[in-house]
Amino acid sequence: xxxxxxxxxxxxxxxxxxGAKSIKLMMVxxxxxxxxxxxxFGPVGVSPVSLDKGLDAEARNPGGNNMPIRNITVTPICPxxxxxxxxxxxxxxxxxxxxxxxxxxxxxxxxxxxxTNNYREIRIPGNxxxxxxxxxxxxxxxxxxxxxxxxxxxxxxxxxxxxxxxTTLHEPAPRIQNNQRNYNQIRLNxxxxxxxxxxxxxxxxxxxxxxxxxxxxxxxxxxxQFNCSMxxxxxxxxxxxxxxxxxxxxxxxxxxxxxxxxxxx
Numbered sequence: 001x002x003x004x005x006x007x008x009x010x011x012x013x014x015x016x017x018x019g020a021k022s023i024k025l026m027m028v029x030x031x032x033x034x035x036x037x038x039x040x041f042g043p044v045g046v047s048p049v050s051l052d053k054g055l056d057a058e059a060r061n062p063g064g065n066n067m068p069i070r071n072i073t074v075t076p077i078c079p080x081x082x083x084x085x086x087x088x089x090x091x092x093x094x095x096x097x098x099x100x101x102x103x104x105x106x107x108x109x110x111x112x113x114x115x116t117n118n119y120r121e122i123r124i125p126g127n128x129x130x131x132x133x134x135x136x137x138x139x140x141x142x143x144x145x146x147x148x149x150x151x152x153x154x155x156x157x158x159x160x161x162x163x164x165x166x167t168t169l170h171e172p173a174p175r176i177q178n179n180q181r182n183y184n185q186i187r188l189n190x191x192x193x194x195x196x197x198x199x200x201x202x203x204x205x206x207x208x209x210x211x212x213x214x215x216x217x218x219x220x221x222x223x224x225q226f227n228c229s230m231x232x233x234x235x236x237x238x239x240x241x242x243x244x245x246x247x248x249x250x251x252x253x254x255x256x257x258x259x260x261x262x263x264x265x
Contacts, residue, residue: 080158091140100131114143140171192263
């Protein structure tokens with residue numbers, strides 16, 4: 001059986017028009033690279049599983065089996081993703097999720113202002129398939145269309161998934177003004193986190209601080225007051241009762257406020 005295609009883009013219609021218009025064809029099929037052939041007469045059914053692995057195909061005249069009419073290689077199909085969803089969002093970010101049952105060479109996200117075709121694309125590694133991506137840099141109170149495609153190799157990209165439309169939330173307040181000196185800027189480590197995270201900040205004085213944590217929908221999930229000393233301070237935050245998602249950590253001392261995003265896995 002011939003394995004090197006003489007026309008890798010040929011379709012069965014092209015094969016018929018190339019000299020087999022009125023004869024019954026025998027298709028000799030083999031999974032690509034295996035050499036295990038299966039001769040069939042007439043219409044040949046090809047399953048998606050076979051196409052996913054790649055397929056070598058050859059059409060022959062049954063009256064002269066040694067005279068190939070056309071030899072082709074069917075390009076493997078790259079399985080697409082059809083269950084994209086956005087379980088969480090904020091004023092400038094979204095969390096996208098999909099099935100991670102299969103690994104790919106890479107994954108491509110595209111997004112645009114809803115109703116437009118001016119897409120921006122982001123490519124991330126697909127092996128292992130993370131099943132989740134945190135996209136930042138969006139504009140508050142703005143609608144976006146999101147979709148995802150898988151890539152299985154050079155020139156082998158799946159169709160785009162279902163499109164998901166999301167409207168980002170209102171920008172939270174208060175905001176720190178550029179002319180304010182923000183001594184108590186929050187650092188969260190690790191972030192993303194699960195179980196617990198350490199909140200560190202610098203205070204210019206001894207005093208009482210309050211930490212408030214709210215979900216991306218504005219629901220208060222933790223509120224705590226504590227004393228701190230002048231200099232660097234560290235507070236452990238217990239996340240064991242937090243559901244996975246995006247949160248905002250707000251730290252204040254009555255005169256200055258700092259806000260930081262926290263992702264809980």
